[in-house]
Amino acid sequence: MDPLFVKVHSNDNVAIVVNPDGVGAGLEFAGGLRAAEPIPQSHKVALSPIGRGEPITRYGQMIGLANRDIAAGGWVREDMLDLPSAPALDSLPLATAVPAPLPALEGYTFEGFRNPDGSAGTKNILGITTTVQCVAPTVDYAVRRIRAELLPRFPNVDDVVAVTHTYGCGVAIDAPGATVPIATLRHISRHANFGGAPLVVSLGCEKMQPARLFPSGLKIFDEQPQVVRLQDQRGFGDTVAAILRYAEKRLEELNRRRRVTVPASELNVGLQCGGSDAFSGVTCNPAVGYAADLLVRAGSTVMFSEVTEVRDAVHLLTPRCANEQVARDLIREMKWYDDYLSRGSADRSANPTPGNKRGGLSNVVEKALGSVAKAGTSALAAVASHGERVTAKGLVFAATPASDFICGTQQLASMNLHVFTTGEGSPYGLAMVPVAKVSSRTALAEKWPDLIDVDAGKIATGHATIEDVGWELFRFLLDVASGRKKTWAEHWGLHNALAPFNPGPVT
Ligand code: CA
Numbered sequence: 001m002d003p004l005f006v007k008v009h010s011n012d013n014v015a016i017v018v019n020p021d022g023v024g025a026g027l028e029f030a031g032g033l034r035a036a037e038p039i040p041q042s043h044k045v046a047l048s049p050i051g052r053g054e055p056i057t058r059y060g061q062m063i064g065l066a067n068r069d070i071a072a073g074g075w076v077r078e079d080m081l082d083l084p085s086a087p088a089l090d091s092l093p094l095a096t097a098v099p100a101p102l103p104a105l106e107g108y109t110f111e112g113f114r115n116p117d118g119s120a121g122t123k124n125i126l127g128i129t130t131t132v133q134c135v136a137p138t139v140d141y142a143v144r145r146i147r148a149e150l151l152p153r154f155p156n157v158d159d160v161v162a163v164t165h166t167y168g169c170g171v172a173i174d175a176p177g178a179t180v181p182i183a184t185l186r187h188i189s190r191h192a193n194f195g196g197a198p199l200v201v202s203l204g205c206e207k208m209q210p211a212r213l214f215p216s217g218l219k220i221f222d223e224q225p226q227v228v229r230l231q232d233q234r235g236f237g238d239t240v241a242a243i244l245r246y247a248e249k250r251l252e253e254l255n256r257r258r259r260v261t262v263p264a265s266e267l268n269v270g271l272q273c274g275g276s277d278a279f280s281g282v283t284c285n286p287a288v289g290y291a292a293d294l295l296v297r298a299g300s301t302v303m304f305s306e307v308t309e310v311r312d313a314v315h316l317l318t319p320r321c322a323n324e325q326v327a328r329d330l331i332r333e334m335k336w337y338d339d340y341l342s343r344g345s346a347d348r349s350a351n352p353t354p355g356n357k358r359g360g361l362s363n364v365v366e367k368a369l370g371s372v373a374k375a376g377t378s379a380l381a382a383v384a385s386h387g388e389r390v391t392a393k394g395l396v397f398a399a400t401p402a403s404d405f406i407c408g409t410q411q412l413a414s415m416n417l418h419v420f421t422t423g424e425g426s427p428y429g430l431a432m433v434p435v436a437k438v439s440s441r442t443a444l445a446e447k448w449p450d451l452i453d454v455d456a457g458k459i460a461t462g463h464a465t466i467e468d469v470g471w472e473l474f475r476f477l478l479d480v481a482s483g484r485k486k487t488w489a490e491h492w493g494l495h496n497a498l499a500p501f502n503p504g505p506v507t
Contacts (some may be wrong), residue, residue, distance in 0.1 A: 003029045005045055006282050006460055009060030014044040014076050016278045016360060018460050020443045036073035042278040042360035042423070042441070044076035056081055059281065059369040061313075064362060078362035083349055087315040089335055094327035097319035099379045105297040111259035111482035112266060112416075119192040120266035122416045122434060122481040124257050126160040126250055127194035128243070129185070131213055132168030132206035135230055139164060139201050142243040150248055154255040158483075160247065161431045163188055163198065165409075165498045169206040170507055177504030183387035184500045186213055187413035193432050195254055199246050204231030226250070259483060265299030265393065267481060270411030270418045271374045272306055274404035277359025277423025279440035281370020283469075284421040284456035288438060290470025291419070291477070292376035292395065302395050303384075303411055304375045306402035307337040308351045312368035317397075322379045329383035333399040336385075340503060351402060355424040374421065386501055390414040404428055405499045408435075412498070417481055419473070427451050428496055429489025434480045436487050438473060451488050 003023045005015035017023055022040040029035070029045075039045050044058070050070040055062040064081030112120035126146070130139050139162045146160045167181045185208075189198040202210050210227050226246050233239040271288055273280055292302045304310075310317065311334055321327035341347055351364045361367045381394030387410065390396050400410035408418065408430055418433050420426070423440035425448055439445040442457030454473050458464040464472075479485040488494075 003027045003035065004461075005029055006279075007047065008058060008282055011060045012057050013047050013050055014056055014058055015047055016282065017041055017043055017045055020441075034073045036071050037075050039075040040360070041443075044278065044360060044362070046070045046072055046074045046076050048072050050076075058366060061316075061365075061369055063366040063369065076362070078357050081362045083363050084365060086312055086348060089314070089331050089338075092315055092318040092327070092331060094318055094324040095321045098322060099320060099377060102293055102297045102378055104299070105264075105294060108264040108298045108478065109261050110264060110267065110478045111484070112262045113192075113195070113257050114260055114262065115192055115196040117196050119196065120262045120416070121192040121195065123158045123193040123432070123483070124156060124195070124254055125158055125193050125432065126247060126254055127163060127189065127191065127198035127432075128160065128247070129163040129189040129198040129200045129213070130165070130168070131200065131202040131208050131210055133164065133166050134169065134203045134206065135201050136162070136164035138230065138236070138239060139243070142240050142247070145240065145244060146247050150244065150251055154251045156255045156257060157251055159431065163498060165500050167500055167502060168208040171207060171502065172505040172507055173207040173212070175504040177502065180387040180504070181500035181502045182208060182213060183389075184410055184413050187387075187389045188409070188432070188498070189213070191412065191432060192416050195257065199243070199250055200227040201243060202227055202229045204229050263299060264295070264478065267295060267300040267417055267477070268390065268415045269295055269300060269302050269477065270398075270408070270415035271302065271304045271421075272402075272404065272407045272411065272418075273309070273371055273374065273421040274428060275353075275355050275359075275422045275424035275426045276361060276367060276370065277356065277440055278361050278366070278370070279359075279457065279460060280421055280423045281366075281373050283459040284423070284438045284440040285370055285373035286466045287454075287456040287459060287469035287473060288374045288419055288421055289376035290466050291473040292374065293378055294470060294474040295477075296376065296378045296394050299393055301390060301393050301414070302376070303390055303398040303415060304372070304395075305398050305400040305407050305411060306371065307333060307399050308341075308348050308364065308402045309368045309371040310334070310397070311337065311348055312365040313372040316372060317375070317380060320380050322381050326380055326383055330380065330397055333383060333385065333397070336399070359423050384414075386410065386503070387413060401501055403499075405496050406501050408496065409498045409500050417477055419477070421456075425451070427489070427494055429487075429492070429494030431495035434487045435489045436473070436477060436480060437489065450492075453487050
């Protein structure tokens with residue numbers, strides 16, 4: 001392969017090396033630029049001389065200031081950029097460039113499970129919620145018994161999943177931050193893929209009592225709350241028998257459900273990235289953004305999240321908000337997170353990982369500019385706070401941390417399908433919803449052919465367009481939502497632990 005780089009925007013003075021083995025010193029790119037030194041794949045090459053103190057520009061935006069002179073063809077390494085300050089939150093343009101609605105896409109459907117509350121599931125799962133970590137091993141034991149002894153008799157039920165977590169006790173449950181994990185667990189418990197309702201296993205003495213988790217009650221069958229309270233039971237054997245008894249009854253109900261044709265507008269697709277590299281912003285994230293536009297056109301909900309990866313690109317998003325209130329809501333979430341980080345004596349520079357940097361991402365500004373490409377081009381219809389269930393259709397910003405397993409857990413409050421983009425690679429998966437993984441580089445898709453579902457790396461080498469991969473992903477998502485195809489994470493049963501975001505104090 002001849003030396004090749006990808007330049008995103010005409011104003012950029014850096015570009016990304018495409019060649020899997022990098023380029024050697026002195027090799028010439030098409031157009032005449034020579035590499036001044038060896039530059040690894042996905043790292044930046046200077047397209048022209050950049051003087052000390054001058055801006056380094058990618059995506060048409062400043063990602064940093066050069067802290068030394070850089071020659072044309074030089075490797076622009078992370079230590080050569082000084083981090084610019086984040087966009088000020090008090091002077092952002094509000095809804096000044098609202099995109100016109102995209103043309104509707106009619107007739108796209110999937111085969112889903114209808115719920116009494118009107119939502120639609122992409123799977124049919126028996127959910128068992130726990131109110132506290134203390135009961136998790138007991139519930140895990142019961143789940144193993146249910147899988148082995150009961151589930152084979154109910155062929156229309158896909159799985160049994162325990163909602164276990166580290167919350168529930170030893171926490172300041174009346175602190176303002178406590179509403180986030182509690183609301184998250186409430187919404188997860190009533191997930192569309194659980195038929196809208198779980199069984200509940202409680203210890204008895206914990207702070208998060210079932211009534212606290214479900215203040216408006218919880219009726220599943222017989223108009224009775226289905227709660228097993230361990231401290232009311234005679235020993236472990238009776239406890240497990242009680243859980244199995246309830247589980248069998250609930251399985252009988254779930255087993256009567258059948259997939260029916262529902263409009264694609266019933267999809268709620270959560271987007272996030274993990275293990276991003278410098279390609280993420282030119283291949284997988286724009287392709288996901290194109291698919292996001294297709295979903296929005298089909299009437300679906302598309303959520304993007306990860307506040308610290310939006311913060312440095314917020315000036316590109318506030319003009320796109322559907323109205324000034326949505327823009328103010330977005331700014332409110334940025335401000336909340338700025339304050340949260342400063343309480344922990346951290347700032348946004350804490351975001352990039354060693355893997356991000358190995359993958360050529362110099363800092364959080366460059367990471368954020370690539371990350372928001374997932375959001376496509378439509379108007380931002382609504383903003384949800386941490387733990388809130390998203391009910392709006394269209395493109396929604398749902399505030400979460402960027403941590404993969406915390407973001408995924410928070411998005412589970414609303415989503416019935418998950419898209420995960422990755423450059424460095426992660427085998428991430430969730431038990432409750434299908435997770436489709438999209439790679440930024442073909443080298444990753446070739447290294448992990450049994451983990452990556454869609455390869456967007458072919459965009460960088462010119463073997464496919466952003467539109468091609470966007471449509472490929474959109475169609476794959478409809479197949480996965482219908483149970484016609486399985487993601488690799490489903491195939492292998494890769495289920496990351498749930499990790500609700502708890503911004504409140506632990507006691
Ligand atoms: Ca993430």
